[in-house]
Amino acid sequence: MSLLSIFRHFFTLGWVSFGGPAAHIGYFKTTFVDRLKWLSNEEYAQLVALSQMLPGPGSSQVGFALGYRQGGLGGAITAFIAFTLPSVILMLIAASVSAQFVEQAWLQGIIAGLKLLAVVVVADAIWGMAKQFCQRAITIVIALLSTIIMLVMSGLLSQLLVLALGAILGLLFLQQSNLMQKTQTHFNAPTAKARKRQVISWPPLVLFALLILGLPMAFAYWPQLNTLAISQHFYQAGSLVFGGGHVVLPLLEQSVGATLGQDTFLTGYALAQAVPGPMFTLATYLGYFLMPSAPILGALLATLMVFLPGFLLVLTVINQWQNLAAKPALRGVLMGINAAVVGLLASAFYQPIATSAIHHWSDAIFALLGFVLLYRFRPPIGLMVAGFALLGFLCSGL
Template identity: 55%
Template sequence: MFTIFKTFFWLGWISFGGPAAHIGYFRQTFVEKLKWLSDSDYAQIVALSQFLPGPGSSQVGFALGYKRGGLLGACAAFIGFTLPSVLIMVLLAVVSSHVTETGAFQSIVHGLKLLAVVVVADAAWGMYKNFCKNTLATTLCVVTAIALLTMPSIATQMVVLIIAALIGAKYLKGETPAEPKPFKPSFAPLAIFAVLIIGLPFVAHFTPMLGLFNDFFQAGSLVFGGGHVVLPLLQNIVGDQLSQDAFLTGYAAAQAVPGPMFTFATYIGYELQPNAPIVGALVATIAVFVPGFLLLLGVLKNWQSLAQNPKVAGAVSGVNAAVVGLLVSALYQPVFTSAVMSPLDIALVIVGFYLLKTLKLPIIWMVLTFISVGVISALV
């Protein structure tokens, strides 16, 4: 359990760049370096996370911890990966905009965003080689990327994933296993989710903390597509309780810090509960993550048996190819467009890719290299 926590805790400090970059960091760490699971198993987890509401990259990390150490391993992975971001967001809530608006901070963040470009590009290329081995899979990848680049929205993402699953089920079917196992969902977490999403609104008015938990639980239950999508939902929760400047400062900080962007909830929970800010931050953080984790637990345990069904295996193959296209689109927007602002930035990305793929520079040295780039640019 300590190994799981330690590994994810380290990743929580260096995983800049949003969900697409996190998927790249996870793949490099758990598939290529530690070999906790195969590329195929990892892709299935990524594909499953795309269909469920909640924080996609955190669900992937939660599932990786679950496969390694059961429910305790999943909790260790979640706490490890999320804790650095939570600590930073609480600190930023305390010091407000005095840090986030400094040139040095922005320059270091810019350097780490360039590293995210390298990591996502590496993940996209590696997954492309593994899951786009025939014409149909490559076509699904390309069509998905084009669709999301030209019509970026959660609706587009869901539609292309569903279409890819249907096409894969028909034309990419696998072989029937000798002893197919029936799929049985885990009813306990699904029942807990149902009770909370239906029952919380009826008790939310009893205490401010219950109301806070209900608001963020409902938001976490409705979010498909990652942290940016939670913005309008959280804005509705806040209403007039928080100034627009404070809200946007927290949103900017959530994009700048490592780890899951859902820890924006940490900042808002801190601000909305002035009498108990730390408790408010923790309640909001837990509430926004819990729905996605309960739904994941409901299907993850027997996901492999479901995936053995030939049609389901074909659907997963189709979704895997589409996920590569999704990663390619994310490589451009928001990862590339938010990081690369000049020819020098492109040159640094090329150097980073060379250091990672040719010289096999460990990720710790990659992080330190790009932090140094940010520091030097701030001084210049």
């Protein structure tokens, strides 16, 4: 299949794929499985399972793998660019408007409204992830321990600690759990002949490791490169995101939130909910403000680096993932990590999201009403964004 054809299909989806990762996976199935017949339901279920196993943006990893199946590495890169480009364009426009009118009272009101929306969306994400990942006593304990640790001593090292704690406890107590049981019912285990053919691709794994270890060292030893130093923060965040796009929020907040300020950070998060395509384009908005001397370059660099680790890991295991998914130890580790991620997001909900958005009893009431509305009726997220932006705008004139 030509790269132009791959680009056309994914670019079209990039403009209409509202609703977050789960919705994106549904759009992909309708387009590439049901309509275009690129692959069977069983093969598509395998790609979805692969995205669930790895850190990174799940739906974008599925799209990357779909492009890889149709056009090799060139097809994978084309699919990523095409699907992500609409969201990047919209986030760049939003960042440019925000930079020009930042001192206006009406914009400050809109930002306050969007920060309340962030409270609503993250609360809903925590509730949904807790129901999915914390169904056993040990996973509840992991989530609670992770929350307490992050509230007591926040920071990147603490995040690594809670993820490691979740992995260890999952390895010890959750190996027999049926992780991805529903997905596994759609396909058979690989045959002995297939297992011989399937091998891990080492070059992307080596590059993944070199970047995660080498970027901090490079910027430490060559200060002249410090204008590009934001790349390491986004690469580290993309390397640690388990459990969905919302988890990029606490990871980036710890690394770049202080530099930007909470208003800019949470406004970008709320806007990432409103645009179609992957939530990871929050990095586009943040990168724009982190490199004021070259905002477009900063936005594109941040976007590339937050997606890159997830794609390198897909390339590493795409031919071997079925064997890996069948290992009980790995399934237990992943269940423990996902439970820890719930605690990670819960701590971020308190600080900085709720503490920076709720200053008055009326803010708490609006946030509570928004949560009930989102949980009970599931309105389009674009409508929620418009409603909270209008609320903030009206309140700014009072």
